[in-house]
Amino acid sequence: MSLNSFKRALWLYHINAGSCNGCDIEILATLTPRYDVERFGIVLVGSPRHADVLAVTGPVPRQMVSRLKRVYEQIPDPKVVLQVGSCGMEGGVFHESYNLVGPVDQIIPVDVYVPGCPPRPEAIIEGVVKAWVKLEKAAEQRIT
Amino acid sequence: MAASKGIERYTIPVGPIHPALKEPIRLDLGIDGEEIVDVDVIVGQVHRGIEWLGMNRNNPVQNIYIAERVCGICNICHPFAYIMAVEQAAGITPPERAEYIRTIIAEMERIHSHLLWAGVAAHEIGFDTVFYLVWRVREEIMDLIEYVTGNRVTKAMFQIGGVRRDITEEQFPRIRKSLDYYKSILNQLKTVFLDDRMIQMRTRNVGVLKAEDALKFLAVGPTARASGVTKDVRQDQAYGAYADMDIRAITPDVLTGTIIGDVYDRIIVRLLEVKQSIEIIEQCLDKMPSGTILVEPKIAKLLAMLKKAEGEGVGRAEAPRGEVIHYVRLEAERETLAAWKIRAPTYTNLMSIPTILKGGQIADVPIAFGSIDPCMSCTNRAIVVDRKTNKKSMLTYEELHELSIEKTRRLKAEFDR
Numbered sequence: 001m002s003l004n005s006f007k008r009a010l011w012l013y014h015i016n017a018g019s020c021n022g023c024d025i026e027i028l029a030t031l032t033p034r035y036d037v038e039r040f041g042i043v044l045v046g047s048p049r050h051a052d053v054l055a056v057t058g059p060v061p062r063q064m065v066s067r068l069k070r071v072y073e074q075i076p077d078p079k080v081v082l083q084v085g086s087c088g089m090e091g092g093v094f095h096e097s098y099n100l101v102g103p104v105d106q107i108i109p110v111d112v113y114v115p116g117c118p119p120r121p122e123a124i125i126e127g128v129v130k131a132w133v134k135l136e137k138a139a140e141q142r143i144t
Numbered sequence: 145m146a147a148s149k150g151i152e153r154y155t156i157p158v159g160p161i162h163p164a165l166k167e168p169i170r171l172d173l174g175i176d177g178e179e180i181v182d183v184d185v186i187v188g189q190v191h192r193g194i195e196w197l198g199m200n201r202n203n204p205v206q207n208i209y210i211a212e213r214v215c216g217i218c219n220i221c222h223p224f225a226y227i228m229a230v231e232q233a234a235g236i237t238p239p240e241r242a243e244y245i246r247t248i249i250a251e252m253e254r255i256h257s258h259l260l261w262a263g264v265a266a267h268e269i270g271f272d273t274v275f276y277l278v279w280r281v282r283e284e285i286m287d288l289i290e291y292v293t294g295n296r297v298t299k300a301m302f303q304i305g306g307v308r309r310d311i312t313e314e315q316f317p318r319i320r321k322s323l324d325y326y327k328s329i330l331n332q333l334k335t336v337f338l339d340d341r342m343i344q345m346r347t348r349n350v351g352v353l354k355a356e357d358a359l360k361f362l363a364v365g366p367t368a369r370a371s372g373v374t375k376d377v378r379q380d381q382a383y384g385a386y387a388d389m390d391i392r393a394i395t396p397d398v399l400t401g402t403i404i405g406d407v408y409d410r411i412i413v414r415l416l417e418v419k420q421s422i423e424i425i426e427q428c429l430d431k432m433p434s435g436t437i438l439v440e441p442k443i444a445k446l447l448a449m450l451k452k453a454e455g456e457g458v459g460r461a462e463a464p465r466g467e468v469i470h471y472v473r474l475e476a477e478r479e480t481l482a483a484w485k486i487r488a489p490t491y492t493n494l495m496s497i498p499t500i501l502k503g504g505q506i507a508d509v510p511i512a513f514g515s516i517d518p519c520m521s522c523t524n525r526a527i528v529v530d531r532k533t534n535k536k537s538m539l540t541y542e543e544l545h546e547l548s549i550e551k552t553r554r555l556k557a558e559f560d561r
Contacts, residue, residue: 019216021216022217025217025297070410091373094193097196
C-alpha cells in the first residue's frame, strides 16, 4: 500500500449510536499504549468536522437516527464509515427490538464492517487499515 | 431536577462524544456567570428494549447474553444479578465452587472498571499522560480476564445454576502473578493520584455530595461511600461467596481521616476498592472449595426445569458503580420470562447530579459529572443559559474539555508562582 493521495494522519471520529460500551472501550484500548495506534497518526478527534473516518458503534435506537445522519453529513469529503460491532451490522443480539432503526447501513453508507461482540482491538485496527486504503482510493479519484 | 423557567430544551444532535465516556446523555445547565445554578439531565438515547426482548423473544438461558450486553463495562454484575433473580424464582441453589468463581470474576471486573474510570478521570482534567499510564496498567487485568474467561470484554461465564467455565488449580499462579503486579504498583498509582497538588486542587471541594444528600437521593456504590454512607451490597446482603470474605464498605476517612464527599474522596474510594478486590480474589483462591460448577449441565433439562418453575426473584449485586437490581417473574408453562426489570446503578446516581454540579464552575463539569462514573453518559453538549443576559448558547464537549484543561493550566501557573 503506497500512500500517495492521502498524505495526512488519519483522524477518527467515534459516535456511540446506542452501543453497550463494549466496542467503545475496545476502540479506546486500541489508542492506549498496548495497541497504540497513535504512533501511526491515528487519533480520535472530538469533532466530526475534523474527521476522515467515522467509527459507528451500536444498533442505532430511534432517538439516535437523526443525530447519526447529522454527524455523517458534518464530516468533510472524502470520508469513510467504519462500522464496529455486530449489533450495528444486523441488529446482533438486539435484533427484533422495537426501538431499533438500524442496522447502520440502512441509515448511512458503510464502507468497512468490523464484526464481533465486541471485536478485539486487533480487528478494529485491521478495519481502520482497510478504511485507510479506501480513503486513499477516494482521495485519488478526487485528484484525477 | 426540573429545569427552571428560562431554559428551553432543544433537540440536540449527540455531538462530540468524549473519547472515554461514550454514551449519549444530555445535561441542561443553568448558568449565572461561571456558576451553575440549574441542572437537568435527559436520558434515554440508548434505549434498546432489552427487557422487552427478555420477555418476548428469549428464554431465560438466552437472556444471559442479553443481560451481559446491558453494559459492556458492567457485563458481569448484570448477568450476576439476573441469574440470582432467576435462581431465587426457580429455587435453584448453585454449587459453592460456582459461587467462588462468580465472585472472582466479579472482582476482576471491578478492578478493570475502576482503573478505566481512573484513566478517564485523569483525562477529564487534562492529564492525558496519567490516562495512558492507567490504561497501560489496565491491560494486565484485561489479559487476566481473557486468560480466565476466554474473552476480553463480554465474559460469558454465567449459567443459571452455576458457571460455564472452571478456574483450575493450574490457573492460580497466573492469577496470583497479576494480582502481585497490581499490589506492587498500587502505591505508585496512589502517589500519582492522591499526592499530586494539581489533582488535589482540581478535585478537592469539587462536586461535593454530603452524606445526607447521598441518602436523600439514594446514591449507591462509590458515590455514596465517598460521602460517608457505608452502603455496599457485598457487606449488607452478602451474595455469592462474599459472606465468607472479610468485607467492609470503604469510606475515604480510612486514608485521610475526614469525609468531604468531593471528587477527591471518590478517587480515594475507588483506588482503595481496587486493593480490596485484590484481597477478595486472593481469599477466594485460598478458600476455593472443590466440587461441581453446574447444577444442571444439560441446557434442555435446565430449560424444562425453568419452564415448570413459578415464582419471582430479586437479584442484587454490587456493580463497580453501585447496586444493580434485577427483578424476574417466572410463570409455569411460559418459555420466556413473565417479567424482567433492571435497575442500573447510574440511574439512581444521576439523581445526585444536580446537587453535585450546582454551585460549581462550568470548567468543573466534566470531572464532577464523571466522578459518579456514569455508565450511560458523556456531557456531549450542554445548553448554557446566562442568567444576566438571558443569552443561550451551546457548549460542545470540546469547549467544555478545553475549559477544564485551561483551569488546570491556570491553577498550575498560580501554583508554580
